[in-house]
Amino acid sequence: MFKRAFFHGLTASVLAAIVGIIYNRIYFFATEADFSKVLNIGSITGISVMVCMLATFIYFGLATWLKKTGEIVFNFLFSIISFACVMIPISISLPLSIKTPELFPGLAVPMVFFPALAWYTLKPLFTGSNK
Amino acid sequence: MKKLIYPAAAVALFFASAFTVIKSQDWKIAEGYSIKFDGGDPSGEFGGLKGTISFDANDLANSKFSTSIDVASINTGNGMKNTHAKSEKWFDAAKYPSITFTSSSIAKTASGYAATGTLDMHGVQKPVTIPFTFDGSTFKGSFEVNRMDYNVNTAEPAHGSQKFKVDITVPVTK
Numbered sequence: 001m002f003k004r005a006f007f008h009g010l011t012a013s014v015l016a017a018i019v020g021i022i023y024n025r026i027y028f029f030a031t032e033a034d035f036s037k038v039l040n041i042g043s044i045t046g047i048s049v050m051v052c053m054l055a056t057f058i059y060f061g062l063a064t065w066l067k068k069t070g071e072i073v074f075n076f077l078f079s080i081i082s083f084a085c086v087m088i089p090i091s092i093s094l095p096l097s098i099k100t101p102e103l104f105p106g107l108a109v110p111m112v113f114f115p116a117l118a119w120y121t122l123k124p125l126f127t128g129s130n131k
Numbered sequence: 132m133k134k135l136i137y138p139a140a141a142v143a144l145f146f147a148s149a150f151t152v153i154k155s156q157d158w159k160i161a162e163g164y165s166i167k168f169d170g171g172d173p174s175g176e177f178g179g180l181k182g183t184i185s186f187d188a189n190d191l192a193n194s195k196f197s198t199s200i201d202v203a204s205i206n207t208g209n210g211m212k213n214t215h216a217k218s219e220k221w222f223d224a225a226k227y228p229s230i231t232f233t234s235s236s237i238a239k240t241a242s243g244y245a246a247t248g249t250l251d252m253h254g255v256q257k258p259v260t261i262p263f264t265f266d267g268s269t270f271k272g273s274f275e276v277n278r279m280d281y282n283v284n285t286a287e288p289a290h291g292s293q294k295f296k297v298d299i300t301v302p303v304t305k
Contacts, residue, residue: 093174093207102210
């Protein structure tokens with residue numbers, strides 16, 4: 001049922017956001033590069049929730065439509081899309097007030113995998129029928 | 132004759148001090164300047180501005196700009212583009228570390244002033260005229276540069292823009 005998928009997505013988004021915020025702080029202390037204008041607690045949380053909620057709908061749709069292979073297809077899709085999203089932080093142009101855009105991919109590239117990692121990590125807690 | 136020594140010294144000091152007044156028209160580049168370029172994609176800014184600015188609205192004949200910017204300071208907002216811009220293919224920052232502008236004449240125009248001089252970029256010197264304004268504390272100028280004129284990645288004329296609008300804002304102090 002959708003309720004199970006929803007709570008799976010919600011907890012995954014919370015976990016991804018927490019990990020993202022912690023990594024953001026560690027990266028700042030390690031490099032002293034300030035990207036708070038584009039990646040801060042608000043934006044990291046917002047993006048995590050957005051991605052995980054989108055994943056919830058896609059997961060539920062696929063699991064309902066493809067009863068046997070829905071989850072496998074979803075996992076492949078989530079991984080492939082996450083990997084493709086690596087191009088976003090590499091190609092994005094930041095505000096010119098940020099003087100070290102070279103360091104941005106080092107911060108943001110790992111973050112694109114956090115929602116998927118959180119989703120897969122929490123999956124055992126939400127096993128069962130989604131019908 | 133001895134009586135004239137001190138009046139002569141006073142007169143000499145008076146005229147010498149007049150030169151210090153003229154000298155005071157030299158301006159120091161202050162923090163907060165910007166040299167932005169806009170070609171759609173890419174757009175960005177340069178830093179590392181240094182040089183001498185001698186400008187007196189009442190004495191344009193003795194006014195002069197001699198400035199340079201640091202090519203390696205280019206910031207497009209994207210690390211990958213910054214690296215490309217500094218590479219041999221584009222600005223070749225290792226071989227041509229600075230872009231310089233040296234004025235040869237400054238003239239009054241209807242909207243402000245125009246500095247004519249030589250822009251030295253990527254090892255190519257070209258005459259340019261930069262229209263600008265000065266409000267007493269900030270110079271503002273704008274002009275257009277075609278990278279093909281300066282042999283910047285001529286092998287790929289369609290890669291990004293050829294023409295760039297350059298906007299310069301330089302606050303100054305005495």
